[in-house]
Amino acid sequence: MNPIFKSHEKDFMRIEAEQVCVDYNGTVALYDASLNLKAGSICGLVGMNGAGKSTFFKALMGFIRPSRGKIRINGIKVNQAQKEQTVAYVPQNEGIDYSFPVSVWDVVMMGRYGSMNIFRIPRESDKRAVLHALERVDLLDLRERPIGSLSGGQRKRAFLARAIAQRASVLLLDEPFSGVDVPTEKLMAELFLQFRQEGHTILISTHDLNHVRDFCDFVVLINKTVLAYGKTSEVFTSENIQKTFGGTPPNPLSGPQSNKDFVNE
């Protein structure tokens, strides 16, 4: 039902990260993080707050430039991939100003901006894409409502609809399940499985281990670097989880890791 993406080969790599290092003013936030994700897969990015999850995300989105390493999306550079509307980002609820005077329809239409001309005047096809996206997240009835009047779960669905409307082949979701109600959680889980069927690649950052077991094909365990990466059934062991969430990181480069970050955030 969605457009057919450039490549449907099973082994086509949508996300390739090679030994990515990121540091902020000399403080290492992430080092030697590597990741390869095929088309049609769901991958969970798991780690504590402050473990470099969001740093890795930002690097994949091109928001920060790695000090070392290489990132490719659909085989091309990140900023090129962005221009081709290949990557969609679904933000955490906290990062958005919900008193902004826009309707749900307006928000979802923002997913189409990259495909429009400079004046951003919606064409029929853009309107259809928005309508379709709203249908999929079950928000069609609320499309005229201001975004601020929605519940937490509905807001999340609105931003998911924006990503759907963008028709990107790679979806990056930052803590999609935090603060959502049960129906929304169900709907999103179903949608993710449909996306995989359609050939999307989905990277979900989460600290909820149950979600990983439920529907992530792959999992990346992260603590300043990629501790373990592979099929969920093989990698998601209690030993690895212990390594991810407990104690100090395995490399002295980043300095001692305390529980402070965890408490603060």
Place this chain on the structure above:
Amino acid sequence: MSELLISITPNNWLLDPLTHDFMRRALMVSALVGSVCGLLSCYMTLKGWALMGDAVSHAVMPGVVVAYALGLPFSLGAFVFGVGSVALIGFVKQKSRIKEDTVIGLVFTGFFALGIVLVSKIKSNIDLMQILFGSPLGISRSDVNQTLIISFIVILILLIFRKDLMLYCFDAKHARSIGINTGILHYLLLTLLSLSAVVGLQTVGIILVVAMLITPGATAYLLTDRFDRMTILAVISSSFSSVLGVYISYWSDIETGGSIVLVQTLIFLIAFLFAPRYGIFKNQSLINND
């Protein structure tokens, strides 16, 4: 004078001033400046740039003085110093550990002080009061032309990039993720701010121009949940306040800038109290029905 007051009817209250050339000019310029600043004020209030508006509008002061002294168009000097102050704020913030609002306050007062010193040092016919408080009633032909050109540029850019700038204010991350260059948008918005401050100080002067850049947006923000409606309401309330302010100033012989901004503030106050959805005395039925 008392005879004059008695003979004023609503009709000639409106029409009498139009018989004067300087008043027609003042009204036209004020309405235009009101529209430009009103349009931009939506972005300023939504982006949370009120302090930035204050900074830029004060920082243009030395530019105006230098331009007058050198016989250049005042808008050129003001623009250079407006953009310069923004660049300096960005530089100091990046290179030091000082927080942004402190840097903003520091830079703009420095520029403003430089302007005041320059006025007192450069012996010319610069009228400090005119720069500080504006004088639309005494605006010259060449100033009118400058205002027209700058206003046209600002409105044109805002119309072309209105959706991109709106997206930038709402969710800059998403804008970046779909390949929009948010760095350019950031500096575009700052440039528009400098230009609007330049035209704004024509009517209300440097000290009050920040009101032109935030009050109409704040008023409109209380009245609607739609961005397009917000811009229309801001433009209407802003140009209406400007025109009414000039009329009041003419008939009551009070400072024009102060009169314009007071009208704006009053309109805000009305919205603050009685806005259907977001006012203090909001319409309960409207909210429950939703």
